[in-house]
Each structure stands twice: as C-alpha cells, then as structure tokens.
Amino acid sequence: MRQKVLALSLIALVLAGGFVLSARPTAAQGTTLRVVVPGGTVSGAQGFDVQVRVEGATNLGAFEFDVVYDPQVISLERFTPSRLLGTPANCDPNATRCVLSLGPLSPGNGRKSVGAYTYGTGAGPTGNGTLVTLRFTPIKPGSSQIQLEKALVTDTDANPTVPTTVGGSVTVGSASYHFWLPVLRR
Secondary structure (H helix, E strand, O other): OHHHHHHHHHHHHHHHHHHHHHOOOOOOOOOEEEEEOOOOEEOOOOOEEEEEEEEEEOOEEEEEEEEEOOOOOEEEEEEEEOOOOOEOOOOOOOOOEEEEEEEEEEEEOOEEEEEEEEEEOOOOOOEEEEEEEEEEEEOOOEEEEEEEEEEEEEEOOOOEEOOEEEOEEEEEOOOOOOOOOOOOOO
16 A cells, blocks of 8 residues: 555656646747847947847747947947837737837946837747847947847746847947038139
8 A cells, every 4th residue: 555655656746747847938948149240340430230139939028138248349329129029119909919128227337238028919929030229339449249148038928038149249440530621712
C-alpha cells in the first residue's frame, strides 16, 4: 500500500512539474531586437534616425528597453513606434489594435527607457519588422555604441520574455556648413 501511494505521488509530481514547465511564456521566445544604424558617418550638423527591428516575434503585444549610448557624442531626443504594433492615434480598439508609447524616461546620463504597449481587437504582429525609430541629435564628432539593455517583450496576453538584443555603432562627423555669399559685380 505504501509503495502504491509513493508511486501515485511520484506520478502526480511528474505531471505537475510538466504543467509548470509548459506554463512558461512561449509567445516571444526566439525574439531578437536589433539596432540598425545609418551606414557611414553621419553629419554632425543634423539629427539622424536609428531603427530597432524585431525578428521572430509571435503575437507581439508590448516592448520596453533601455537605450544606452555615449552622451558625449549623441543624445536620444524622441522615439516613434512603427505601425507594426498597431494604430498610434485616433484608434478604435473595437476595430483594431491600438498602440501607446511609454517614455522616453531618463534614468541616467546616456540611458533612456522607451516602450509601448497595445490594446484592442486582434492578434499582435508575428514575424519581422521595424518596431521603433529612435531620433538622435549629434553632440560632437566621435563614435558611440547604441545598445539595448533591460529588454522585455510580451505577447498580447502579457506573457513576458527577455529577447536577444544586438546593438550597433554610429560615427558622427564634424558639422559642415555651407555659406553662399552673393556675387558682387561693378
């Protein structure tokens, strides 16, 4: 009798363990967030855009991450979620998925937190695409890494997953200004 109780307990533990292990979030496993910087040297005279692409998303519902960069070289001014997640303005959640931005917040020099979440009808995006565009302003000539840290993505049921992140590097050139002077003739 004692062996039967032990055997049944062992089977129950194995089944319970299987349910617990299978309850891990799977919606975004294998997801990568990749920083895509402009090719070559960017001008120090004007702002530039950097894209963050998502790869391998499944039913994506939200994201957040810290953008880390050299504040002596560049400054993150703003970010704009793409329409990949949903409609950003004048959205009817009864008809489509809507997206709201979070941030950018400044937890420290050279680090800003950004994110967005969705709500409404329908599934989130699956596959690859541009997730967000980051707008930087050059501060002075030099090079800066742009890394994503503390990244988190969720599916539309709010199951979180930590994605793989791939950073990039940007080189800022000197600001060159052209002045056109009038030609004077006598």
